[in-house]
Amino acid sequence: MENLKEKLKNFLEAKLIEEIAREGKFMSFKEGDVIIDYNKNIKFMPLILSGTIRVMRKDEEDREILLYYLSSNESCAMAYTCCMEARKSEIKAIAEDNVTLVAIPHEKLDEWLTKYPSWKSYIFNSFTQRFNELLRSLESIAFHKLDQRLIKYLKNKAKVTGKKAIQLSHNQIAEEMGTSRVVISRLLKQLENEKKLILYRNEIKLLSDF
Amino acid sequence: MENLKEKLKNFLEAKLIEEIAREGKFMSFKEGDVIIDYNKNIKFMPLILSGTIRVMRKDEEDREILLYYLSSNESCAMAYTCCMEARKSEIKAIAEDNVTLVAIPHEKLDEWLTKYPSWKSYIFNSFTQRFNELLRSLESIAFHKLDQRLIKYLKNKAKVTGKKAIQLSHNQIAEEMGTSRVVISRLLKQLENEKKLILYRNEIKLLSDF
DNA sequence: GGAGTTTTGTGACTTTTGTCATAGTATAAA
DNA sequence: TTTATACTATGACAAAAGTCACAAAACTCC
Numbered sequence: 001m002e003n004l005k006e007k008l009k010n011f012l013e014a015k016l017i018e019e020i021a022r023e024g025k026f027m028s029f030k031e032g033d034v035i036i037d038y039n040k041n042i043k044f045m046p047l048i049l050s051g052t053i054r055v056m057r058k059d060e061e062d063r064e065i066l067l068y069y070l071s072s073n074e075s076c077a078m079a080y081t082c083c084m085e086a087r088k089s090e091i092k093a094i095a096e097d098n099v100t101l102v103a104i105p106h107e108k109l110d111e112w113l114t115k116y117p118s119w120k121s122y123i124f125n126s127f128t129q130r131f132n133e134l135l136r137s138l139e140s141i142a143f144h145k146l147d148q149r150l151i152k153y154l155k156n157k158a159k160v161t162g163k164k165a166i167q168l169s170h171n172q173i174a175e176e177m178g179t180s181r182v183v184i185s186r187l188l189k190q191l192e193n194e195k196k197l198i199l200y201r202n203e204i205k206l207l208s209d210f
Numbered sequence: 211m212e213n214l215k216e217k218l219k220n221f222l223e224a225k226l227i228e229e230i231a232r233e234g235k236f237m238s239f240k241e242g243d244v245i246i247d248y249n250k251n252i253k254f255m256p257l258i259l260s261g262t263i264r265v266m267r268k269d270e271e272d273r274e275i276l277l278y279y280l281s282s283n284e285s286c287a288m289a290y291t292c293c294m295e296a297r298k299s300e301i302k303a304i305a306e307d308n309v310t311l312v313a314i315p316h317e318k319l320d321e322w323l324t325k326y327p328s329w330k331s332y333i334f335n336s337f338t339q340r341f342n343e344l345l346r347s348l349e350s351i352a353f354h355k356l357d358q359r360l361i362k363y364l365k366n367k368a369k370v371t372g373k374k375a376i377q378l379s380h381n382q383i384a385e386e387m388g389t390s391r392v393v394i395s396r397l398l399k400q401l402e403n404e405k406k407l408i409l410y411r412n413e414i415k416l417l418s419d420f
Numbered sequence: 421g422g423a424g425t426t427t428t429g430t431g432a433c434t435t436t437t438g439t440c441a442t443a444g445t446a447t448a449a450a
Numbered sequence: 451t452t453t454a455t456a457c458t459a460t461g462a463c464a465a466a467a468g469t470c471a472c473a474a475a476a477c478t479c480c
Contacts, residue, residue: 081338114324128291139269
């Protein structure tokens with residue numbers, strides 16, 4: 001609870017933080033837990049206190065695509081709109097590591113928007129951030145070659161998890177990047193030869209000159 | 211003015227429409243006019259009454275990317291956030307054909323958000339729509355081959371302009387799709403051979419079985 | 421009508437990415 | 451320990467997309 005105040009006081013007004021503490025539901029998840037799944041009703045918007053969440057989406061042909069990561073103090077724009085319109089979830093949110101969050105009930109979302117200016121800017125900032133991340137993904141896919149994208153992907157993963165050792169199989173990476181395992185293995189091996197990383201089973205260790 | 215009421219009365223409350231008429235600035239643009247340019251201060255948010263706007267964005271290496279089209283009754287989420295934070299424009303908006311719009315001054319954006327529930331939902335819907343369009347672009351680039359994307363691009367262009375004859379050079383198309391002219395020429399020629407369209411100089415006529 | 425510009429068409433070639441087949445290696449399960 | 455399973459490596463080949471070079475056609479402007 002004190003933790004909550006500490007975390008949020010820089011950008012939300014005190015009264016709002018109290019309300020969040022009163023109305024929100026504190027939840028915690030372990031690595032790999034599914035926080036929001038496809039086609040479920042979303043009855044709350046998550047406000048992340050610690051840890052990282054991966055947000056995915058499925059297209060018409062059931063291919064999954066990585067939308068973005070959410071870390072501390074961030075929130076999910078997609079969840080927001082889903083909540084507001086009481087729609088079924090079009091996204092899936094998975095805990096990348098141990099996650100704690102406050103679940104804000106959907107009735108409050110709207111109410112606070114008119115009541116607290118800081119909430120309003122928080123929500124809009126959140127939208128803008130997601131928007132920009134999507135744009136960066138778009139640019140990345142549109143203009144960069146796979147090897148560059150892979151490097152970006154790994155860098156981002158390291159940043160988001162805060163670890164130099166990435167615990168993923170080549171296959172998982174390939175799926176998130178929308179390509180095949182063989183291709184990723186090849187590129188990774190190349191990067192290993194360039195002394196930028198070392199490959200293990202289910203683990204990639206990024207070296208200093210990555 | 212009557213036109214305005216007619217257009218908006220289905221999703222905005224009457225009092226708000228009056229305010230829009232009072233506070234907004236009516237503007238019109240001709241095909242090709244630049245409505246918003248990079249690095250300019252955005253002092254208003256456009257609410258489109260008729261015509262179509264193309265919204266572009268530049269990345270770090272100065273490559274332009276097509277974000278989306280805006281048509282009647284739609285509005286630009288990017289402009290909104292720019293306005294709210296009095297930021298310089300990161301986007302460019304160009305009139306695809308003759309356009310009329312109401313320019314909403316930025317002070318009002320925020321005020322109306324708390325004052326009119328219909329404005330709030332309008333803005334959020336607008337965000338969600340843009341969001342979804344971006345996602346569709348992302349999926350398209352990530353999973354579809356260029357020929358499929360080109361077909362989608364042409365279909366969308368035809369829909370947006372309401373014309374079966376698309377007035378663009380191969381080069382313009384290539385730039386919007388982030389590839390080279392030669393590639394587009396080749397694909398277009400292929401589609402012509404399949405009797406799906408006819409090529410002219412600066413014009414592509416879509417045939418019935420496109 | 422001729423000079424210059426823009427647009428389009430096409431063959432030849434390269435690079436990038438995807439796919440298939442197949443083998444080896446680590447890990448878990450029985 | 452053996453067996454099954456998941457993960458990784460790699461050669462060979464195919465397909466997609468990008469690049470280069472050059473020519474022809476269409477249009478613009480004197």
